Amino acid sequence: MIFYNRCVAKFMPIHRMGLGVFWMFNICMQCEAYRSDKTIDLSGPYAICPICGCKHEFLRLPLFVITGASGSGKSRMAIELAKIITDVVVIECDIFWRAEFHEDSGNFWEFREFCLRAAKNICQGGRPVVLCGAASPPQYENCTEFRYFSGIHYLILYCDKEELRQRLKQRPEYRRCHSDDFIKKQQSYNKYLYQLGNTSENMKVLDTGGLSCTEMAVKAREWVHDILSRGDRKSFMIRDNE
Numbered sequence: 001m002i003f004y005n006r007c008v009a010k011f012m013p014i015h016r017m018g019l020g021v022f023w024m025f026n027i028c029m030q031c032e033a034y035r036s037d038k039t040i041d042l043s044g045p046y047a048i049c050p051i052c053g054c055k056h057e058f059l060r061l062p063l064f065v066i067t068g069a070s071g072s073g074k075s076r077m078a079i080e081l082a083k084i085i086t087d088v089v090v091i092e093c094d095i096f097w098r099a100e101f102h103e104d105s106g107n108f109w110e111f112r113e114f115c116l117r118a119a120k121n122i123c124q125g126g127r128p129v130v131l132c133g134a135a136s137p138p139q140y141e142n143c144t145e146f147r148y149f150s151g152i153h154y155l156i157l158y159c160d161k162e163e164l165r166q167r168l169k170q171r172p173e174y175r176r177c178h179s180d181d182f183i184k185k186q187q188s189y190n191k192y193l194y195q196l197g198n199t200s201e202n203m204k205v206l207d208t209g210g211l212s213c214t215e216m217a218v219k220a221r222e223w224v225h226d227i228l229s230r231g232d233r234k235s236f237m238i239r240d241n242e
């Protein structure tokens, strides 16, 4: 595919910069300003510092998101998928969660930005990222960091309402998934995502009813490879050069 052969951005090696990975991309190599809102020039593509105009080439790859209600199987899917796929990097978003994100009620923008910032940097190694965690448009699409991706593709893990309830009831007590209120919210979100999947071009529903974890992962791998095989760099809901 085209984007695998593209020249990797001309970064100074990170070990020479003495900076953490999350600074690698956003800090300007010329004026050293930290800016995530660089202007994107698609001719490179280039990320251009809004302070001094310094630009660097980068890899603008598609983003894959595996979403679903609690109990839909996202975490199990992430573990199994990572075992059987090598041309993308699978990330379970929970590893990025911190208590302070709770203070950002609603759409958890800081958390979303954090996930995208990590994914963007990982992409510079030449492999797209699959983020596994509950999300729905426009939670990622409205993030500043989203401009560094060529598009977004969702796989929605869906299961029958009653099956979802049973899965949540079977979880250990400490996960606090047993209340009727929580279960109803998840059933509602499950239905909402299913309906989205039937109306959006970049959202595909995977009915997980009766599927083992391995079978779910194989289906997810097919979904990723189908998109990559099309060399699909078409953008969905991209905010270019705002």
Ligand SMILES: [Zn+2]
Pocket: 028, 029, 030, 031, 032, 033, 049, 050, 051, 052, 053, 054
């Ligand atoms: Zn600069």
